[in-house]
Amino acid sequence: MEFETVKQWYAGHVKRQIRHRGLLALLGFILFPIGATAGAVIIFGIVSVFFGHRRRYGADGLSDAGCFWATVGIVALMFIVNAFIPRKRGPEKLYSEEADVDDSLAGHYLRGRIVQLEIFLWITLTGPRLLSWSLFSLSEISRLKKQDIHSVGALLWLMLVKRGKVPYDDIPKELDWLDVQTTLAQLEDMPGIVHLKNPPPGISMTDDLRAAIREGTPL
Numbered sequence: 001m002e003f004e005t006v007k008q009w010y011a012g013h014v015k016r017q018i019r020h021r022g023l024l025a026l027l028g029f030i031l032f033p034i035g036a037t038a039g040a041v042i043i044f045g046i047v048s049v050f051f052g053h054r055r056r057y058g059a060d061g062l063s064d065a066g067c068f069w070a071t072v073g074i075v076a077l078m079f080i081v082n083a084f085i086p087r088k089r090g091p092e093k094l095y096s097e098e099a100d101v102d103d104s105l106a107g108h109y110l111r112g113r114i115v116q117l118e119i120f121l122w123i124t125l126t127g128p129r130l131l132s133w134s135l136f137s138l139s140e141i142s143r144l145k146k147q148d149i150h151s152v153g154a155l156l157w158l159m160l161v162k163r164g165k166v167p168y169d170d171i172p173k174e175l176d177w178l179d180v181q182t183t184l185a186q187l188e189d190m191p192g193i194v195h196l197k198n199p200p201p202g203i204s205m206t207d208d209l210r211a212a213i214r215e216g217t218p219l
Contacts, residue, residue, distance in 0.1 A: 007153030018144050021137040028134030036127025044071040082128035151183045159205050167202040
């Protein structure tokens, strides 16, 4: 297969990724005000109930203006909290699904409160997360625009014609002009790229990626 064909396929892949990320960023910016408003309304309601002048305890509390500014402060804090929350979390972080589950009445009560807290945080952090999502998409667009199409295309072509694992040490022998480390880093997030650690360590591609390049179809 000719190198220029592989290079054109990769250039098209990058363009599609940029377009996809652009749509995600736009969607995030459109939905961000809705999510932020929904979270602010819920926070304002909670602040009014527990700290406002109409709170259930009957004592003097914050005025509506005070509740509003307290809400603004809490919403701002939510943006800060969101920046430090790991993006990948599972239910196992809160409790084990097997032996650690407490089937007592207190255990069910605790799990119910945890679920309520998760729902509350999900709603109130929707706005900050949508903004983070959009900003991340924009950063990905910037990264994709800096991709070295020629170098990455050459490495993909090499993996394609070799039909198997290409040892890292053999890449400079086949492509002596290539900046191997930089090019490998640009392939890190590409679906279908496989890094093999068995001696000699090297790189290869899945059959799906190989077929997509040969047939000129998107991943």
